[in-house]
Amino acid sequence: MIFEVFRQERKGQSFQHAGSVEAPNKDFGDWYAREQYGRRGESVALWVVPRESVHEIDEFVDELEKNYHRVDGYPLKEKLKEARERAGTTATRDR
Template sequence: MIWEVFRQERPGEYHAHCGNVHAPDRELARQFAAIQHGRRKPTNSLWVVPRDEIGEIDAEDVAFGGTTDKSYRWATTYSTAGADASEVAESEDDQADAEQRRGES
């Protein structure tokens, strides 16, 4: 049976896949994982999981995505021509004035 091994280097970090071990039961898989993957680098903990228990979702199963254009998060993306954007224009003017004053000193 194949067991996948995930390693955490320091407390609080994510576990990352570091390889697998072949073992007939959970206890031997844990021992093999500790020997093969836990002693090579600093290790805080190991997760040892049967490969059959790991589920996969790929692009054929579901459409991943969403918008990759996140420019809507920035005020500078919006047009300052409208009356609704007057605060943005004032803020940009204030920033330009501050940069100019910094350059003069």
């Protein structure tokens, strides 16, 4: 079995993927994870997850090119400028 190991460096931080270990069962997986990713004081906690429990999603459909869904697809600056011109105001005077 392959186990994906996530480690937390300090309390309160989010867990980050550390790597994986191969082991015959869960108990061995825990043991090996501890040895590989926890024995040098580099982690305060580990998540040891059987690989088959990790669902991978790698398809993100965007057939109609809805570019306004994307962070780079919605140039707010231009649209704001146009709106202000129509209203006869400027950003500084508004504030």
